[in-house]
Amino acid sequence: MDWEDLALMEVFLYVALCFIVLALCLFYRLFKGPTAVDRAASADSIDILTDGALILFALYSGRGIYLDIALVTALLGFIGSVIVARYVEGKL
Amino acid sequence: MMIAIYILIGISVFFAFAGVTGMIRMPDVLSRLQSSTNITTLGILGVIVGGILYSIFYLKDSAMAIKLGVLGGFYLLTGPISGHALGRAAYASKAVGPEDLNCDQLKEDLEDD
Numbered sequence: 575m576d577w578e579d580l581a582l583m584e585v586f587l588y589v590a591l592c593f594i595v596l597a598l599c600l601f602y603r604l605f606k607g608p609t610a611v612d613r614a615a616s617a618d619s620i621d622i623l624t625d626g627a628l629i630l631f632a633l634y635s636g637r638g639i640y641l642d643i644a645l646v647t648a649l650l651g652f653i654g655s656v657i658v659a660r661y662v663e664g665k666l
Numbered sequence: 667m668m669i670a671i672y673i674l675i676g677i678s679v680f681f682a683f684a685g686v687t688g689m690i691r692m693p694d695v696l697s698r699l700q701s702s703t704n705i706t707t708l709g710i711l712g713v714i715v716g717g718i719l720y721s722i723f724y725l726k727d728s729a730m731a732i733k734l735g736v737l738g739g740f741y742l743l744t745g746p747i748s749g750h751a752l753g754r755a756a757y758a759s760k761a762v763g764p765e766d767l768n769c770d771q772l773k774e775d776l777e778d779d
Contacts, residue, residue, distance in 0.1 A: 589675055596686045603689050603698070609761040611695055611752050615702040618748060619689065622706050622741070623682060626713050629734070630675075633717050636725055641733040648737065652744040659751035663758040 590630040597623040614658040621651035671716040678712025695761045706745040714738040
C-alpha cells in the first residue's frame, strides 16, 4: 500500500466528516445539560471541533482563506465562553 | 512524512472522540469540564501540527503554516483560561456542591479575602 498515493485528497475530507459527526453528537449535551456551565462548555467544544473540520478542509482545498475564518471563529468562541462564565458567576 | 501526518491526525481524532464520549457520559459537572479540555488541547493540536507539516512539505505554502501556528498558540493560550473561568462559575452558581468535593480550598481562599 502506497501512502503517498493515498495522500492528497480524500483522507482529509473523511476526517473532517468525523469531526462534524462528533460536533453533532455534542448537541445532545448542549440541549440537555443540567447546568449552564455544561451548555457553555459544550458550545465551546462544538466551536473547536468545527475549527478542526475547517482546518482540514483548508488543507484539502489548499486555500488559506479558510484558516482566517477558523481564527475568527476561535476568537469569538473564547470571548463568548468567558463572558458566559463571568455572567453565571455573577460578576458581570 | 505522509505517515507522520496520518498518525498525528489519527491521534487528534482519537482524543476528540474520547472527549466527546466523556462529555456525554460523565456524571458530574467538573468531570465534563475535564473532558472538554481533552477536546480543546490535544484534539485540535494534532490536526494543527499535521497541517503545518503538510503545508510546508506538500503545499509549499508558508503563509498557511504561519496561520496554523498562530491558531495553535491561541488554542494553547485560551483553553486553560476559559476552563478556569467555567470552573469558577460552576462553583459560584452552586452547580458543584460540597458533596462532590473531597476538599474545598477555594472556599478558604474566598473567606480570606
